[in-house]
Amino acid sequence: MSKIIAVTSGKGGVGKTTTSAAFATGLALRGYKTVVIDFDVGLRNLDLIMGCERRVVYDFVNVINGEGNLNQALIKDKRVDSLYILPASQTRDKDALSQEGVEKILTELRDRFDYIICDSPAGIEHGAIMAMYYADEAVIVTNPEVSSVRDSDRVIGLLSSKTERAIEGKTPIKEHLLITRYLPKRVNQGDMLSAEDVQDILAIPLLGVIPESSVVLQSSNSGTPVSLEPNSDVGQAYLDVVSRFLGEDCPMRFVNDKKGLLSRLFGN
Secondary structure, eight states: OOEEEEEEOSSTTSSHHHHHHHHHHHHHHTTOOEEEEEOOTTSOOHHHHTTOGGGOSSOHHHHHTTSSOHHHHOEEOSSSTTEEEEOOOSSSOGGGOOHHHHHHHHHHHHTTOSEEEEEOOSSSSHHHHHHHHTOSEEEEEEOSSHHHHHHHHHHHHHHTTSSHHHHTTOSOOEEEEEEEEEOHHHHHTTSSOOHHHHHHHHOSOEEEEEEOOHHHHHHHHHTOOGGGOTTSHHHHHHHHHHHHHTTOOOOOOSOSOHHHHHHHHHTO
């Protein structure tokens, strides 16, 4: 059965779009037919990170307004079979996303895809609500800092009160915590919240920890999802996230400071 997964956080700059691209790509690499939708109307970036910005002709809002059909708007990834992108409009307002229009498109996509990844815009306004409203599951992305965790806690409240499942009394949205831009060395120095601290505050299951890495910026600039960089720590971490999401037993890497541990062991 098809699943709609919202990637959200509330705070901007935590890595939602990077996560959406990497997560969707990882699912497609595992053989699942996957589409990732950019809900950030007016400020689209997903097409840049996916490397398909020059191939955008029709967008999400065009389809909602009947100015183009879904087949015209969907962009097939050239590197990964069964991966598609539905870009946002750069010229419209977020209010262009009507609840009825979003529902109609998601219903059509459910018949065609195994996973529908909804890349939420920053904030907790209309666009973000639309990205999570019809979700079956949600990946809450947060940085290990107090302000980011507080905003994520607010989003968790919205997931349990402002979504279709909450309003209609259905089974709650399944929530997953993803911690990004993690630096174990700074955690050890007391400059950053630990993964355990974040999980204790938000009280939802930890799906993964993504290390801080310059590869993220390099990949974004080249239009390559980081899960296509399997030789990097960050690429491996996102592939681990996909494995855990699919129910596989996968150890939590990149949480401990390897260099710090070796230094303590050997006194160097």
